[in-house]
Amino acid sequence: xxxxxxxxxxxxxxxxxxxxxxxxxxxxxxxxxxxxxxxxxxxxxxxxxxxxxxxxxxxxxxxxxxxxxxxxxxxxxxxxxxxxxxxxxxxxxxxxxxxxxxxxxxxxxxxxxxxxxxxxxxxxxxxxxxxxxxxxxxxxxxxxxxxxxxxxxxxxxxxxxxxxxxxxxxxx
Numbered sequence: 707x708x709x710x711x712x713x714x715x716x717x718x719x720x721x722x723x724x725x726x727x728x729x730x731x732x733x734x735x736x737x738x739x740x741x742x743x744x745x746x747x748x749x750x751x752x753x754x755x756x757x758x759x760x761x762x763x764x765x766x767x768x769x770x771x772x773x774x775x776x777x778x779x780x781x782x783x784x785x786x787x788x789x790x791x792x793x794x795x796x797x798x799x800x801x802x803x804x805x806x807x808x809x810x811x812x813x814x815x816x817x818x819x820x821x822x823x824x825x826x827x828x829x830x831x832x833x834x835x836x837x838x839x840x841x842x843x844x845x846x847x848x849x850x851x852x853x854x855x856x857x858x859x860x861x862x863x864x865x866x867x868x869x870x871x872x873x874x875x876x877x878x
Contacts, residue, residue: 750871751814759807762800765833769793769800772840785843792836799829 773793776786803826810817834856842849 751816752811755807755811755816759804759811761830762804762807765830766797766800766804769797769833769836772836783843785839785849789836789839789843792832792839796829796832796836799825800833803829 773790776782776790779786782790803822806817806822838849838853838856841852
């Protein structure tokens with residue numbers, strides 16, 4: 707084989723490989739767009755809205771149950787005070803988010819609002835702080851365990867979401 711023909715053969719192989727790579731990139735881009743479109747509409751959107759409503763309602767329920775013993779307490783230690791203050795922030799925010807969530811479900815779309823996003827973060831963080839402080843009030847070991855378990859639970863949920871949603875093929 708001559709040097710020119712080897713060169714042409716190598717160029718042709720490179721063109722073929724480039725074409726295949728571009729085709730795979732286009733396919734991956736189309737899959738990503740399909741997943742994105744599906745996440746913003748359809749069953750994934752409705753499931754996300756249902757999960758948010760469940761989270762907000764569950765956190766309100768936990769807050770109400772954990773605050774009750776402190777209503778009749780004559781004095782509060784630091785962890786009990788933190789628990790009460792955190793829940794006093796979380797409960798109204800979570801209640802507002804339940805109402806927004808019901809409207810989102812009714813309209814079939816997420817609220818494109820920075821205010822709602824910030825409120826979600828504050829409400830969930832305040833509820834988590836309240837729960838940890840409430841367990842800490844019982845015994846500091848329970849508070850530390852709750853803190854660690856909560857952080858691990860976030861990682862488990864994230865990993866599960868990625869495995870179930872991000873790595874799957876879009877439905878036709």
